[in-house]
Amino acid sequence: MKKSVWWVLGIVVILVGAIVGVHQVSQSAKAKTTTITVGSMGSDYDIWKHIAKSKDAKDAGLKIKVQQVTDGVQLNNGTAQGNIDVNAFQSYSYYEAYNKQHPKQKLAALGTTYLEPLGIYSKKYKKVSDIPAGATIAIANNPANTARGLLLLQSAGLIKLKANFSALGNVSDIKSNPKQLKFKEIDDTTGPRVLKDVDAVLISNTVALEGHLHVLTDSIFHEKVNQSTRENINILATDKANKNNAKYKKLVKLYHQKDIQRYIKSKYYGTKIEVQKPLSYLK
Incomplete structure (x- = not known):
């Protein structure tokens, strides 16, 4: 009788172990395919x-x-x-x-x-230094890309920004604008379409590619991989x-x-x- 009891208990343990094992494998497989x-x-x-x-x-x-x-x-x-x-x-x-x-x-x-890379594009000028006084530059109208564009213009030597310029900075944070450049805010997806209407426009690369522009060859200035970017x-x-x-x-x-x-x-x-x-x- 004792042997029968132990035999039954053994089967129960094996079955429980098998069920737990299948559950764990199932959970493991589920985790792997999440x-x-x-x-x-x-x-x-x-x-x-x-x-x-x-x-x-x-x-x-x-x-x-x-x-x-x-x-x-x-x-x-x-x-x-x-x-x-x-x-x-x-x-x-x-x-x-x-x-x-x-x-x-x-x-x-x-x-x-x-x-x-964000690039500066122009149909009128081949170099940043050619951009004349009073020129109109089109920049993005969303906060992050506005700030990014202004930093690029600073890198290009066109403007200087305040020392505490932040990720939400805008044109009011320009400290020096020797060429008295004018800024036109645009929806940044329209950059290629306004090229003919302004002296220069800042265009993100995704939008540039959609407009058949290559930032490394068609822009007159663009970002490089360094600490400033x-x-x-x-x-x-x-x-x-x-x-x-x-x-x-x-x-x-x-x-x-x-x-x-x-x-x-x-x-x-x-x-x-x-x-x-x-x-x-x-x-």
């Missing part, structure tokens, strides 16, 4: 669609769903609210400006991706609560895989300059 929703726009959306289907993503055990959102603030809001896990579209300065404007739903940077490096961002999420951080490493970089360089003619730096470099 879908990460990446929100993006423009050329970044196309890049992440490619990355999601790549062998590199599969090898990394990452299942990625790419969602297109065409407004940057909405994309950041969706990320902060948890509707999007990670977003891929913005520069560090844009991210900083968003966090300052939305202190109750802050984002966290996961890692760097690239610098897409570190805040313009693009990043992956997530909700602040997820800043240490290991799977999300894998996306940064995935972006920098050699196969992925070859694809990006070929498709965008080398205008998305890879930047693989620690987050401390941006601060």
Whole structure:
């Protein structure tokens, strides 16, 4: 009788162990195939669609769903609210400006991706030094890109900004404007279309490519990868609560895989300059 009892108990233990084991395997498999929703726009959306289907993503055990959102603030809001896990579209300065404007739903940077140079374009002049006194320069009308454009104009030697110029700076922060340049604020997606109407216009590279312009060859001045442009490096961002999420951080490493970089360089003619730096470099 005792032997029968122990035999029954043994079977129960084995069955329980098997059930627990299957549950753990099931949970493990589920964890490995958890879908990460990446929100993006423009050329970044196309890049992440490619990355999601790549062998590199599969090898990394990452299942990625790419969602297109065409407004940057909405994309950041969706990320902060948890509707999007990670977003891929913005520069560090844009991210900083968003966090300052939305202190109750802050984002966290996961890692760097690239610098897409902002350029100064002109149909009338071939060099920055040729731009005459009183010329009209078109700049973006959103805070982050306004500040970025003014910093580029300073790098080009056209203006000087106040010492405390910030990511939300604007034309009122210009300390010196020796050529008495005039500034026309525009929707930054219209840059190529207003080229003929102004003396020069600042155009982001994504918009420039859409307008069949190549920043490295068609602009009369553009950003370089150095300390002065570190805040313009693009990043992956997530909700602040997820800043240490290991799977999300894998996306940064995935972006920098050699196969992925070859694809990006070929498709965008080398205008998305890879930047693989620690987050401390941006601060």
